[in-house]
Each structure stands twice: as structure tokens, then as C-alpha cells.
Amino acid sequence: MQMARPITGSRAGDVVLALLILATIIALAPRLRVYFSVTMVDVSLERVMSDGTREALATPVEFKQVGDGYWPGDAVVSKLRPKIDAYMSSSTLATTAPAGTKFDWTIRWSEDSLKLDHTEHVIWEGR
Amino acid sequence: MTAVATLDRSLPALDASGIERFLFEPINPRSAAIFRVALAIILPYAFRSRGTIVFPPAAWVPHAMWWYHHVFLTRGYAAAIIVACTIFGLGIYPRVMGLILFAMLLPLGSLSRGRQSRQVWLLSLFAFSLVRSDAAWSVRRARRASRSACGFADEAARPEPRPPAHQLNAGPIWPIRLIQIQLCIVYATNAIAKATPHYLSGATLIAMSKMRSNFLIDMSDGYAHLGPIAMPAMIAAVGSVITESYLAVGFWFRKLRWITAAIGVAFHIMLQSVVQIFMLDITSMFLYSAFLLPWSVKSDAAPASSRSIARS
Numbered sequence: 001m002q003m004a005r006p007i008t009g010s011r012a013g014d015v016v017l018a019l020l021i022l023a024t025i026i027a028l029a030p031r032l033r034v035y036f037s038v039t040m041v042d043v044s045l046e047r048v049m050s051d052g053t054r055e056a057l058a059t060p061v062e063f064k065q066v067g068d069g070y071w072p073g074d075a076v077v078s079k080l081r082p083k084i085d086a087y088m089s090s091s092t093l094a095t096t097a098p099a100g101t102k103f104d105w106t107i108r109w110s111e112d113s114l115k116l117d118h119t120e121h122v123i124w125e126g127r
Numbered sequence: 128m129t130a131v132a133t134l135d136r137s138l139p140a141l142d143a144s145g146i147e148r149f150l151f152e153p154i155n156p157r158s159a160a161i162f163r164v165a166l167a168i169i170l171p172y173a174f175r176s177r178g179t180i181v182f183p184p185a186a187w188v189p190h191a192m193w194w195y196h197h198v199f200l201t202r203g204y205a206a207a208i209i210v211a212c213t214i215f216g217l218g219i220y221p222r223v224m225g226l227i228l229f230a231m232l233l234p235l236g237s238l239s240r241g242r243q244s245r246q247v248w249l250l251s252l253f254a255f256s257l258v259r260s261d262a263a264w265s266v267r268r269a270r271r272a273s274r275s276a277c278g279f280a281d282e283a284a285r286p287e288p289r290p291p292a293h294q295l296n297a298g299p300i301w302p303i304r305l306i307q308i309q310l311c312i313v314y315a316t317n318a319i320a321k322a323t324p325h326y327l328s329g330a331t332l333i334a335m336s337k338m339r340s341n342f343l344i345d346m347s348d349g350y351a352h353l354g355p356i357a358m359p360a361m362i363a364a365v366g367s368v369i370t371e372s373y374l375a376v377g378f379w380f381r382k383l384r385w386i387t388a389a390i391g392v393a394f395h396i397m398l399q400s401v402v403q404i405f406m407l408d409i410t411s412m413f414l415y416s417a418f419l420l421p422w423s424v425k426s427d428a429a430p431a432s433s434r435s436i437a438r439s
Contacts, residue, residue: 004153004299007257011151017257018150018301025250025309029316032243034407036320038335069338112325114334 038069041076041109042116050100060087073111077120080107088124153296154303156262158420163260166252167216169413171209173248173406174235176200185237199234218265225256244406250309251414254302262297296424303422310414315375321368329360341403353400370394378418388415
């Protein structure tokens with residue numbers, strides 16, 4: 001069979017060019033992974049009265065499916081803390097609460113597991 | 128044993144001449160033209176970028192935002208891409224236009240949607256730009272045919288002049304091989320990434336169905352409810368890994384290509400009912416044509432010019 005004329009003018013040049021493109025394809029291959037990993041995050045909120053009584057509050061909508069499963073586990077708290085601060089600053093929860101009331105935000109998360117095996121608390125005090 | 132024999136017949140022998148054929152076999156110009164036109168039609172759709180935001184690595188570049196908001200994400204730029212695709216599709220300097228198109232589309236590969244599919248499109252376009260795809264069904268060929276018809280109107284019997292030998296094909300096949308390899312890498316990378324105990328147990332799928340807003344089914348009860356079928360999440364997870372592993376290698380068996388393509392299409396259609404995917408599924412299915420089109424020159428009827436040479 002007659003072979004085609006090389007693109008670069010020489011077969012060695014073509015092979016080098018092909019290998020360079022192949023190397024790029026392989027080097028960028030990890031970026032093509034989809035839906036193979038997820039970070040589960042669960043946020044719950046409790047009001048803690050001055051006598052220690054705890055009352056569960058409904059989790060605000062913006063804290064459901066937080067991060068859409070994409071946040072890396074070690075960044076969950078650092079990403080959530082500013083959101084919690086912003087929420088508490090703008091809502092009437094803290095300002096209308098009796099003196100001594102605290103708000104306990106519980107952040108539980110896990111990577112690629114249904115067991116939410118990491119927990120962190122963010123405490124907000126009423127004003 | 129049968130599979131090995133099939134693969135042996137599908138791939139050229141791994142000696143010097145086999146590798147030479149694998150890389151430098153001439154491309155069928157009609158298949159190259161079909162792929163070029165199809166690519167030109169789908170690229171503007173695949174790179175639609177309305178409502179997207181800039182993501183890294185482009186977002187890390189100083190002043191990148193200005194360029195995106197004033198150039199790359201404007202309607203004028205989208206129109207320019209359509210014009211470039213049209214010129215490319217018509218086969219007007221397809222190698223140059225392909226590379227220009229690659230440069231134009233490159234900034235759109237770093238947006239909030241379709242990063243994976245756009246990476247595949249960009250590398251495929253770059254590889255295909257090296258193919259001399261204007262050897263058939265192009266403005267250049269049409270002009271040559273009309274000049275030939277005008278020049279010899281009074282000498283109808285005179286045979287068409289023989290084009291240079293290298294113009295009877297679309298160049299060596301190795302850029303198409305790269306596109307084929309890339310398709311396999313898409314599936315292989317995903318199959319490998321999912322071959323973990325967490326994923327295979329079904330836990331990752333269940334967690335994704337709870338966490339990801341683009342998941343269309345809830346597997347909280349441990350089952351994937353697909354119409355009347357309730358499939359255990361573990362079976363769904365193992366099935367998807369097996370299917371992607373098969374799709375990564377199946378296309379290299381010549382006799383299994385159409386069956387592999389049918390399995391791939393069925394797999395992607397089934398996935399559509401589980402999760403909303405932006406473009407990677409369509410991209411993968413488009414690239415099946417890199418295996419299914421008859422790339423070999425001898426598999427196509429010889430072009431008119433070569434038929435006349437054969438007669439003479």
C-alpha cells in the first residue's frame with residue numbers, strides 16, 4: 001500500500017508532532033473525570049437558650065445541597081463560615097433572640113461516603 | 128482467543144510496516160470531508176457560552192475578565208465563530224481555518240460549563256486541522272471541477288488531468304488516530320477514576336444523587352429508579368464502570384465497532400435519565416465517527432479523477 005505524504009515533510013517530524021499532541025492529551029486526561037467523587041455536606045442549626053435548652057431550627061434553604069458536592073472536604077468549613085456569618089448578620093435570628101442565646105451551627109461532611117464522619121461547630125451569640 | 132484474533136485483524140501488526148500503516152495510511156478524502164462538515168456544524172453549538180462565568184486557569188490571568196466580558200463572551204465573538212466554522216466547513220483553507228478556529232475557541236474552554244467536553248473538542252479540532260480535509264467536497268475541489276468542465280467543454284473526450292498523487296487522499300491518518308485515542312482516554316480515565324471501593328459500593332452515586340442539583344433521581348433508598356426498574360445503586364455503579372471500561376477498548380475491535388457504538392449510545396441515553404450532562408456525552412458520541420467512518424482510501428469508491436487514471 002502506498003503511504004500518504006507526511007504533514008511536516010518528514011515522517012520523523014510527523015511522529016514527533018503526534019507524540020507531542022498525544023502527550024498533551026494524556027497530561028490533560030485527569031481533567032476529563034466526571035461524577036466519580038462527591039463531598040456530602042449536612043448543615044443543621046440549633047438555638048441554645050441561656051439555660052442550656054436546645055431547640056432545632058429549620059436549616060435555611062441556602063445551606064441545603066451546599067457546594068453541590070464539589071467542595072473538597074478540607075475546604076468545607078472555610079467556605080461555609082463566611083456564608084454563616086453573612087446569614088446571621090443579615091437575618092433577625094440573632095438580633096431578636098433573648099440575651100445569652102447562642103446559635104449552634106453543626107457542619108457534618110464526608111468525602112465519597114454516606115457516613116458524615118467529620119463535624120465542626122460554628123457558634124453565634126445573640127446580641 | 129477469539130477476541131485476540133479479532134484485535135489482530137483490526138490493528139495492523141506491530142512490526143515496522145504495521146506501525147507505518149497505523150500512522151501513515153492515507154485518509155479517505157470523503158470521510159475527512161464528512162468529519163470536517165460535521166465538526167463545523169457542531170462546534171458553535173458545543174461552544175455556546177451564554178450565561179457562563181470565567182473559571183481557572185483563565186480566571187487567574189491578569190486582566191482576563193476584561194477580555195472575556197468585552198470580547199470572548201459577546202454576541203459578536205459568537206458570530207465570528209459561526210463565520211469561521213462556515214469557512215472551515217466549506218473547506219476553504221481548512222488547515223489554516225482549523226487552527227484559527229482552535230485559537231478562537233481556546234479561551235472558551237475555561238468557563239463554568241463544559242470544560243471537559245471543550246477540552247476534547249479543542250484537542251480533536253487541533254488534530255483534525257492537520258488533516259488535508261479539502262481533498263473532497265470543498266470549494267477548492269468545486270472550483271477545479273468547474274474550471275476543468277469549462278476548459279474542456281469542446282473536447283469532452285479529453286481525460287481530466289491527473290492531480291498530484293498526494294491530493295488523491297487527505298494526508299496521513301495519524302491525526303485521526305489521535306482523535307480515536309482521545310475518545311478511548313475519555314472512557315478509560317473515567318472508568319479508572321470510578322474503580323474505587325466507595326464508588327463500586329454505590330455510596331458515591333447515592334451521595335451524588337443527594338448533593339448534586341443536576342441529578343434527576345434520588346437514590347436515598349439505595350436504588351436507582353429508572354422508569355419501572357429499581358436497580359440497586361451498587362449494580363448501577365459497577366455497570367457504569369464495566370460499560371465505560373468496555374467503551375474504552377471496544378472500538379479497536381473492527382467487528383465490534385457498531386455494537387460498541389450502539390452500547391455507547393444506549394449508555395448515554397440511559398445516563399440522560401439519571402443526570403443532566405452539559406455536552407460530554409454528545410461529544411463522546413460524535414467522536415464515535417472517528418472509528419465508524421471508512422477512513423481507508425481503498426474502502427471508498429475511487430474519486431472520479433483516479434477512476435479516469437485507472438481507465439487510461
